[in-house]
Amino acid sequence: VGVSTDIRVVLSDRREFSAHVVLSDAESDLAILKIDDVEGLSFLPLRDSDEVEVGELALAIGNPFGVGQTVSSGIVSGLARSGGMNGDGQGYFIQTDAPINPGNSGGALIDMQGALMGINTSILTRSGGSNGIGFAIPANLISAFLEQARAGADRFVRPWAGMSGQPVGADMAAPLGLDRPGGIIVSGMHRASPFAAAGLAVGDVITAVNGKEVHTPAEMIYRMSVTGLGREAVVTRLRDGVSAQLSVALIAAPEEPAREALVLDDRSLLPGLALARINPAVLQELGLPLEVEGVAITDNGPFGMRIGLQRGDVILVVNGSEVQSPSDVREHLTRAHQVSMIVQRGVQRLSFQFRP
Incomplete structure (x- = not known):
């Protein structure tokens, strides 16, 4: 991922200022910038985005196609959108039909009172132009970003659920005691x-947070992210047709056991390969299934890439021996003249054999 070294903020009155990144998050494609050496700038108040309703008028501000600051109008056309073509993308967005084109990302989506409802982030398109389906990051999530930035964080940390689940469809609702489809059934913990x-x-x-x-x-x-780390969320649970409310601590993914991260050096057959013992934090970073244990590749490096290893692969066996820690892998790759390796990638088990 590239890192900006020179950031310029250009205002509508053509003044320019330097800025630097305070906090960033690749998953949501959002960063908090601090403008250097300036005071007295006006700002938009943050709206409680949970109060936004479908049908509200909205204005989208941006710089489409680099033509200059532009305002387009429309309505809020949907809430709780995933942003994916098939509805299965990551995230949680406000949908608007205000025309949003390339260059609008990072611009404000505001209401008729001038309050910030969200930040424009993407469009749903097959042609590259606006088709009236745009997505904005809700203001409540932006508020959570600001809270962590003010606390000194340089990256956004989401609360860790440590569970997997799937939406409850029509065929599952009645057997689970629901009068209509809704909620998430817990499938792993x-x-x-x-x-x-x-x-x-x-x-x-889980029916509500x-x-x-x-x-x-x-x-x-x-919902967990906008509540904030270190707090508790009230989760509504349905079990055997009986509803209950439980308090869940909102924590960062634990670093237990220690990840023992290391990068193989030139004495190894795969120099540059970065490894870590799998713990909840590593599971979250790499998007691995909850039940996975062992040693994960966090960076395949130039030589790992050549033989087909990928970030997120889980190393199970090296030269016939099961490995439990990054140091186990280092030992096998340092002393061997040729290597056989079995890795887990998703539901597949792959075998690699190589020699220098």
Whole structure:
């Protein structure tokens, strides 16, 4: 991922200022910038984006195609959108039909009172132009970004659920005691999950977080994120037709056991290969299934890339021996003249053989 070394902020009155990144997050494609050596700039108040309603008038501000600052108008056409072509993308967005084109990303989506509802981030298009389906990051999530930035963080940390789940469809609703489809059925749970500590288990249905209905895992993580790390969320659970409310601690993914991160040096057959022992934090960073254990590749390096290894691969066996830690892998790759390796990639087990 490239890192900007020179950031210029250009105002509508053509003044320019230097700025630097305070906090960034690649997953949401959002960063907090601090403008250097300036005071007295006006700002937009943040709207409670949970109060935004479908049908509200909205203005999208941006610099489409580099023509200069432009304002387009429309309405809020949807809420709780994933932003994906098939509805399965990551995130939680406000949808608007205000024309948004390339160059609008990072611009404000404001209401008729001038309050910030969200920040424009993407469009749904097949041609590259606006088709009236644009997405904005809600203001409440932006507020959570600002809170962590003010606390000194340089990257956004989402609360860790430590569980997996899937939306409850029409065919599952009645057997689970629901009068209509909705909620998330818990399909997996990590032993260190704060949800498990609160009393939830596989087979439970999560219907709401802090009184707000959730229907996808992305919605649930969004609700946890806007509540904030270090706090508690009230989760509504349905089990055997009985509803209950449980308090769940919102924590960062634990670094236990220690990841023991290392990068193989020139004495190894694969110099530059970066490894880590899998723990909840590594699971979250790499998007690995909750049940995975062992040693993960966090960077395949130039030589790992040549033989087909990828970031997120889990190394299971090297030269016939199971490996439990990054140092185990280093030992095998340092002393061997040729290597056979078995890795887990998703649901596949792949075998690699190579020699210098």
